[in-house]
Structure formats: structure tokens, C-alpha cells
Amino acid sequence: MTATNPSLDLAGGADAPPARPRPGRSSARAGETRRKWFEIIGLTTPAVLVYVTFVLVPMGFAFYYSLFRWRGVGKPTDYVGFDNYVLAFQDPIFLDALRNNAIIVFGSLVIQGPIALAVALLLNRNFRGRTVFRLLAFVPYVLAEVTVGIMWKLLLADAGTVNAMLESLGLGFLVQAWLADLDLVIWTLLFILTWKYVGFAIILLLAGLSNVPEELTEAAQIDGASWWQIQRHVTLPLLAPTIRIWMFLSMIGSLQIFDMIWVTSVPAVRSLGASATMATYMVDNGFFARLWGYGNAVAVILFVISFVAALLFQRFLLRRDLQGAITGRAK
Amino acid sequence: MATKRRASAVLALFMTSALVVAGCNSGGDEEPAESELYKNPVTLTWWHNASQDGPGKTYWEKVAKDFSALHPTVTIQAEGIETNQLQRTRLPAALLSSDPPDIFQSWGGGEIREQVEADYLKDITEQVKDEVANIGSAAEIWQANGKQYGLPYRMGIEGIWYNKDMFQRAGIAAPPTNFDELNDAVTKLKAINVIPIAVGAGDKWPAAHWWYNFALRACSVDTLKKASTDLSFDDPCFVKAGQDLKTFIDTKPFQNNFIATPGQNDPTSANGLLANGKAAMELMGDWNKGTLDTVAADKAALNKFIGWFPVPALSGSPGDPKAALGGGDGFACAKNAPAECVEFLKYLVSPEVQKGYAETGTGLPVAKGAEAGVQDPALRSILEATSGATYVQLWLDTAFGSTVGNAMNDAIVAIFAGNGTPEKVVDAMKAAARK
Numbered sequence A: 001m002t003a004t005n006p007s008l009d010l011a012g013g014a015d016a017p018p019a020r021p022r023p024g025r026s027s028a029r030a031g032e033t034r035r036k037w038f039e040i041i042g043l044t045t046p047a048v049l050v051y052v053t054f055v056l057v058p059m060g061f062a063f064y065y066s067l068f069r070w071r072g073v074g075k076p077t078d079y080v081g082f083d084n085y086v087l088a089f090q091d092p093i094f095l096d097a098l099r100n101n102a103i104i105v106f107g108s109l110v111i112q113g114p115i116a117l118a119v120a121l122l123l124n125r126n127f128r129g130r131t132v133f134r135l136l137a138f139v140p141y142v143l144a145e146v147t148v149g150i151m152w153k154l155l156l157a158d159a160g161t162v163n164a165m166l167e168s169l170g171l172g173f174l175v176q177a178w179l180a181d182l183d184l185v186i187w188t189l190l191f192i193l194t195w196k197y198v199g200f201a202i203i204l205l206l207a208g209l210s211n212v213p214e215e216l217t218e219a220a221q222i223d224g225a226s227w228w229q230i231q232r233h234v235t236l237p238l239l240a241p242t243i244r245i246w247m248f249l250s251m252i253g254s255l256q257i258f259d260m261i262w263v264t265s266v267p268a269v270r271s272l273g274a275s276a277t278m279a280t281y282m283v284d285n286g287f288f289a290r291l292w293g294y295g296n297a298v299a300v301i302l303f304v305i306s307f308v309a310a311l312l313f314q315r316f317l318l319r320r321d322l323q324g325a326i327t328g329r330a331k
Numbered sequence B: 001m002a003t004k005r006r007a008s009a010v011l012a013l014f015m016t017s018a019l020v021v022a023g024c025n026s027g028g029d030e031e032p033a034e035s036e037l038y039k040n041p042v043t044l045t046w047w048h049n050a051s052q053d054g055p056g057k058t059y060w061e062k063v064a065k066d067f068s069a070l071h072p073t074v075t076i077q078a079e080g081i082e083t084n085q086l087q088r089t090r091l092p093a094a095l096l097s098s099d100p101p102d103i104f105q106s107w108g109g110g111e112i113r114e115q116v117e118a119d120y121l122k123d124i125t126e127q128v129k130d131e132v133a134n135i136g137s138a139a140e141i142w143q144a145n146g147k148q149y150g151l152p153y154r155m156g157i158e159g160i161w162y163n164k165d166m167f168q169r170a171g172i173a174a175p176p177t178n179f180d181e182l183n184d185a186v187t188k189l190k191a192i193n194v195i196p197i198a199v200g201a202g203d204k205w206p207a208a209h210w211w212y213n214f215a216l217r218a219c220s221v222d223t224l225k226k227a228s229t230d231l232s233f234d235d236p237c238f239v240k241a242g243q244d245l246k247t248f249i250d251t252k253p254f255q256n257n258f259i260a261t262p263g264q265n266d267p268t269s270a271n272g273l274l275a276n277g278k279a280a281m282e283l284m285g286d287w288n289k290g291t292l293d294t295v296a297a298d299k300a301a302l303n304k305f306i307g308w309f310p311v312p313a314l315s316g317s318p319g320d321p322k323a324a325l326g327g328g329d330g331f332a333c334a335k336n337a338p339a340e341c342v343e344f345l346k347y348l349v350s351p352e353v354q355k356g357y358a359e360t361g362t363g364l365p366v367a368k369g370a371e372a373g374v375q376d377p378a379l380r381s382i383l384e385a386t387s388g389a390t391y392v393q394l395w396l397d398t399a400f401g402s403t404v405g406n407a408m409n410d411a412i413v414a415i416f417a418g419n420g421t422p423e424k425v426v427d428a429m430k431a432a433a434r435k
Helices: A006-015 A024-065 A083-090 A092-123 A130-142 A145-155 A161-168 A185-209 A214-222 A227-255 A259-264 A267-271 A278-288 A292-316 B002-022 B055-070 B083-096 B110-117 B129-135 B137-142 B164-169 B179-191 B205-218 B221-230 B237-250 B270-275 B288-295 B299-305 B340-348 B351-359 B377-388 B402-417 B422-434
Strands: B042-048 B074-080 B103-106 B150-157 B159-163 B195-198 B279-284 B306-310 B324-333 B392-394
Touching (some): A024 A292, A083 A092, A083 A292, A092 A130, A092 A227, A092 A278, A130 A185, A145 A259, A185 A227, A185 A259, A227 A292, A259 A278, A267 A278, A278 B083, A278 B402, B042 B055, B055 B074, B055 B351, B074 B340, B083 B103, B103 B110, B103 B340, B110 B402, B129 B137, B129 B150, B137 B324, B137 B392, B150 B340, B150 B351, B150 B377, B159 B377, B164 B179, B164 B299, B164 B306, B179 B195, B205 B237, B205 B279, B205 B324, B205 B402, B237 B402, B237 B422, B270 B279, B288 B299, B306 B377, B324 B377, B402 B422
Parallel strands (some): B042 B074, B042 B103, B195 B279, B324 B392
Antiparallel strands (some): B103 B324, B150 B324, B159 B279, B159 B306
């Protein structure tokens, strides 16, 4: 493949004598153009191939299958148009799943954001044991989702540690069926997700904070600004791009959340809609109810929602941060 | 972000099967003549569901080795895959491809009918006549359109596993034979402060099986048979099943917060409650002996107190009181599998192999001549009840196929959770049949 050693191709391309005599300047420009194209093709082909094969083609297939009433046995033949999409939006359980995703998206932003910001500002100051605290804040994020899920499932079981502790502290009235109470379970899950992912927000914000030039804070100090004023008027504005990136990642992750919910929630509670998300709904219906066409339709809906959310977010909030990269060249 | 990757992994799976469909083209259909058997070396791939180390898996390894020793031209590549993975993803995807396993786990009922319709399976009617005769009516579950496509190796009816000591302490003289006696037993058990009945509603199906039994009592055998083949659920008996279930749940026979309780495999499950002396009864199939063993803290005590009785009759219901719900496990051969596959299948259900299987204690055998292998007293009583049952109805979720089965189980669980109705169960089943 030419892609394996582009530099050789480039050298060959540049040294090759022109096929027909041409004025020097334009031949050099042609060589330049060719070289540029070699570079573009050579360097992007592997990535494009992988992207097309494993992202675009499956997406195409998912959409194609979503138009069929198909149970995964034999080839799909029963074309139903957009019926599967209509069915999904008529299913109260799918609407519950949508609502749960919305709770997780907004809950994550509203709860994790302030906590992460406060902790990051604190950990950015110099004090003894700072490294240990930084490490501790980040530990939950490093643990595997399934490990965390099972851990919390055991802790929050009826006869689990949490309820036992509440009992022995004389707080027996707070004892709950944390993962089985249909009204409570989504908030329990939100708590677990917060516990797990707040460390990620903290580490991102800490990285952002380390990029805030000390000269600015020093200058503010000399001007007599208090610590709070410095944070509010110097640090925060400079941290804004990092915060926006974190919001973006958190939102997309929350829309697609699957593993933690799958591991932690009780199948019965999930099927009643109380703890379902779009992704768990997709697997429950696609594989367990063997509605492959329908499952694909749900996958496409999940994709479109995530995609539109991502585009809107980039268009309105990340515009300045990504200037030139996605929205076109800055004017 | 790992979550993102998981979700795309699921998508990737859809697409794998997609590519596989595109490239699928069935090979020749010709069957080798009888004389060609064992002439050429063949490799049979075998997918079964004994994925965990234990007597079941060890036994299948031995069986494969023994068969190869008998027929040196045959090499068997066995793979144990966890049931859900096998049934929901691995097998459907492999069957869509041009290279499915030769012999694989088959649960019969609605699923085998769909597989036959898609032309996935080998018609073995002619080759296995003797085996079918020896197995009896249980083999019907692996039939479609009157032809045989697979054979069972395990089959049993479900009933109520109970703690004999608790029954004695509560002053219950004999196992209940009808629901009035069962309700009476529940009251007596509450009086000695134990959980009368454990149910793993968290896993859905253990709860749904209560509804199945009420349906079995409320519906005639003909109605059930017709429902399995036509997926028509207009008979009012299906609504009555839900009403009877609701009445029963209202007597509060189950443990608290049963919606969170898993079915089996850990000490907090319904199995664990019975095995460790916290609950007195549990409705479960013949495999329960093995699963109770794994969660019991004191196996000796469990073996002493555990007993089994059939699901009680329901007075005033038109269904056959001697009919029972049951199900089993079997194997089927892929359409283009070599002829040796059928021979191996026959070997698997031969009385000797079945006797050895029974001795592992993992389930009840189906072949006559293997009964001697069943040693456990509780399993022996199931064996007797199975042969004494006038009609064995396959688990309804298997009989109706995964789509209706799943919707039905979800709607039944809603009744357990207090926000479903008997009518909604039937509506969900009808809607799913159209999906």
C-alpha cells in the first residue's frame, strides 16, 4: 500500500520528470499539488477505511434493518417503513427511558459540575497531602464500570451495608429499597454515576487550571483582589473552555449510558421503565425480545439524538473553542 | 467513555450479522448416503450451554471424547456458552452466517418453529424414529409441522420445592393438593414467622411462572395448543389467569420487596432464601436441586429438609388439574451439518449416555432406561410426577417465542409490582405477536 511509506512516494513524485515539457513554474506547482494529494490520501486512507468499515457501514446497515419487521431469523423481508420508529415513540417504556436519559444528562451537569469545580479549585491550592487527595478523587473513575456497578449493587441491597448502617445509626426510617423502588431507583443510579464520574470532571478541570498563567493571578493579587475575586474574574473565565468540553463529554456519555445501568439495575425494574435508558431498552428489545429490526430503529434514534445534541452543542457553546476545526475557518 | 465503546460494540454486533447476511449463501443440500458415514474425517462443532466448570461441563467433555473413541473419523469441538449469550446473540448471528455450528443447544417451541421457517435446521425425522419412540411425548417440543428437528436430553416439570421441617413446625400435615390448602399453608407459615413463598421476581421469569400455572389451570389444553401455534390469545382464560394471580398475590404469600429479589445463583436470591432456611416454598423447575446446592450454606441440612410437590389444583377452573408446566433442553443439527451430526445426536440421547447425565444430578433425563441414574429423592418425585402428568405444557415464554414471551413476562411483572392488570398482560401479548 502506498500508505505504508508516504515519504518514498512523495520523493518519487517530486523527482519524477514531467511527462511533457511545461514552463518551469507551473510544473513545480503541479508537483506541489500532487505532493499535497499524496500526503492527504496516504495519511488519511487507513483512518478513513477503518471509519467507513466500522462506523459508517454499520450505521447504514442499522438504518436499513430498522425499516424491517425482523426477528433475526432468516433475511429481513418484511419491509414496514418507519413503523418501528412510530412504535418506539408509542411505547411508554421507551418514553420512560428517554426521561431517564434526560435526568442523567441534566443531573450529571448540575450536580457534578459545581462539585468538580469546588474540588478542583481546592486541589489546585498548595497544601500537604494534595497528591493523595487528587488520587482519591480520581480513583472511582479508574475503576471498571462493572466493578463499580456490582459494588454498589451489593452495598445498596435490601440487607446490604447501607441499610444496615442506617439501622445501626438509628436512622431506620431512611432505609429504602434503593434499587427496587420504582420512584427512587433513577436517583440512586444518578448518585452512583455522580460518584463514578465526578473524578473525571475534577481531573479535566485540574488540567485546565494548570494552564491558567500565574502572572495573571499574581497581577490580580497585586491589584488587591481577594482569592474569591481572582477565582471569579480570572480563573473561571480562563477555565471556561475546559468546562465546556467537560459538559460536552458528560452529555454524550450520559445519553449513551449502558453498562453501569445494565449491571446495577434489577431486570424487572428496568423492564417497568423505572431504570431503563435508551441503550438498555435497545438491548432488552433487540436481543431479549428478539426484535432485531425494532432494536435497530432504537439504535438509530439513540444515534440521531446524540448526534443532534452534539451538533447543537458545538454550534452554540463550543464555537469559539473549536474555531477552524469543525465550523470552518475563522474569519 | 467506555460506555460509548460498549454501545458501539452492540452496534458492531448488529453490523457483523449484517455483513454475514450479505455474504450468506447456502451450500449444497445433498445428504451423503448411509454407506459414507464415518468414511471421511469430519469435525463437528458443538455449542452447548454448560459454560461453567462443573459436573455438566465435565460430562459433555467426556461424552465428546467417548464418541470420538467409538468413531475415530469424528472430531468434536465443543464450546460451552452462557445460556443468554448463546440463545440471544451468538446462535442467531451464527445461524445467519454461512458457517453455523453443526450441533447446538435448542430449546424447542416457538423458537424451533422460526428456525425451521428460515430453513436453518436438518430434518431428522427418518433417522431418529427409534429415539423419539423411546423419549415419548417430550420429543414433540422439538417438532415443527409434524417433522422432527431436534431431540431433548433434559426434561422436567415444575413444582413447588419446600422445606419439610418448616411444614412440620407450622403443623401442615401433607403438601397442599389444591390452592385452598396452599392458602391455608401460607397462613400457618406466617404464624411461625417464616417467608411462606420465595419468588425471584427481579429476574422476571420466576414471577411469570406463577401466571403460567394459573393459565394452565384456567385454559383448556386445546386453547393452549392453539395459542402456541397461532399466537391467538382471545380466550378469556388468559385474563382469568391474571385475575387469579392477583387474588393470590393479595394474600401476601411472598417475601417483602420481591421485585428486587433475583431468582437464583446468590444467597440473597429466592433460591438462597429457600436453601438457607428463610423461606418455606419456591416454584421452580427440575434443575433447582443443583442451583439450591450452590447457594446453600449447609448442604447437608438442605438435603435433609428439601422436598417437592406438584403445583396444586385450582378448584372451579376448567383446566386439567393433572396437567403440568415443563420444559427442557435439547440439541439440533444445522441444515448443512454432516450426517455424523445426527449420529452424535442419537448417541447423546441413548439410554447409557442419558443415565450418565442423570447421575451428574444437573437435570432429569428423557430417555427410558436412564431412570436408574436419578438418585436424589426430590428429583425422583419429579420424575414420577412427570410420567404421571396427563399433559406437559412447555414454558409459555418458550412456547410463544421470545417476542411474545418477553412482553408477557414484563406485563406479568407489572402485576407483581402493583401497576399492571390482567387485561394488560393479554394486550401486551397480542401487541407483541404483531411486532
